[in-house]
Amino acid sequence: MSNYVDRFNAFDRILHWTVAISFFLLVLSALGLYAHPFFGYFDLFGGPQQGIMVHKAAGVIFFVGWLLLFLRHASDTCRFDADDRKWIAKLGGYLSRKHQEIPQGKFNAGQKLFGIFAIIAALVMGATGYIIWEPTAFERGLTQFALLLHAIFFTLSMVGLIVHVYLATVGNPGTLEGMLYGQVRKSWAKKHASKWFKKVAKS
Numbered sequence: 001m002s003n004y005v006d007r008f009n010a011f012d013r014i015l016h017w018t019v020a021i022s023f024f025l026l027v028l029s030a031l032g033l034y035a036h037p038f039f040g041y042f043d044l045f046g047g048p049q050q051g052i053m054v055h056k057a058a059g060v061i062f063f064v065g066w067l068l069l070f071l072r073h074a075s076d077t078c079r080f081d082a083d084d085r086k087w088i089a090k091l092g093g094y095l096s097r098k099h100q101e102i103p104q105g106k107f108n109a110g111q112k113l114f115g116i117f118a119i120i121a122a123l124v125m126g127a128t129g130y131i132i133w134e135p136t137a138f139e140r141g142l143t144q145f146a147l148l149l150h151a152i153f154f155t156l157s158m159v160g161l162i163v164h165v166y167l168a169t170v171g172n173p174g175t176l177e178g179m180l181y182g183q184v185r186k187s188w189a190k191k192h193a194s195k196w197f198k199k200v201a202k203s
């Protein structure tokens with residue numbers, strides 16, 4: 001009998017890594033625009049104009065990919081039950097030495113909150129990105145407000161991403177296997193997503 005259980009199909013994984021790669025391209029190509037000391041990062045793309053072109057193209061890929069990824073997981077991400085509220089009240093047990101057993105579905109409440117924050121951020125970044133795409137297309141005040149929101153949500157997204165990458169890798173060993181190979185160990189599923197595991201084990 002296999003020690004593994006299916007978690008993400010090929011489509012889910014290709015979509016996730018397309019979103020992740022486009023996100024990193026967005027960050028690298030944005031650094032030169034974000035603050036003067038990072039201007040040299042444009043050299044990675046052959047200069048400021050090319051960097052901005054890459055930023056625009058990666059922005060469109062990220063936005064469409066992220067919408068698809070969110071819709072794909074929306075039924076798991078947008079539903080919170082009593083166990084999720086317990087998870088949030090105890091901050092997932094991350095601030096305690098004792099292991100806390102809080103049964104969770106396919107995604108824990110923290111992952112659900114990250115997914116919801118990320119879709120809000122993508123919508124704000126997409127809308128403000130559209131306004132600043134051609135800096136003289138809209139009224140000056142609106143463009144400046146859009147630039148400010150774009151920079152604030154970029155900073156918040158970076159914080160979210162650092163936490164996401166940490167928890168999906170060294171913070172919770174075994175999690176990355178699911179996004180790389182499509183399967184996770186049954187022991188991982190029982191520990192991290194026991195309600196989801198019971199459901200998939202039955203089918």
Ligand code: HEM
Nearest residue numbers: 019020023107111112114115118161165168175176178179
């Ligand atoms: C190097 C970068 C990244 C790594 C290593 C990574 C890793 C992972 C892993 C291992 C999972 C599966 C979690 C599980 O099975 O419970 C996952 C899920 C997910 N990832 Fe990423 N990811 C990265 C970048 C991103 C980016 C840039 C986004 C979007 C902005 C993103 C959004 C998501 C979402 C929405 C999920 C599903 C729910 C969740 O875990 O929050 N990831 N990621």
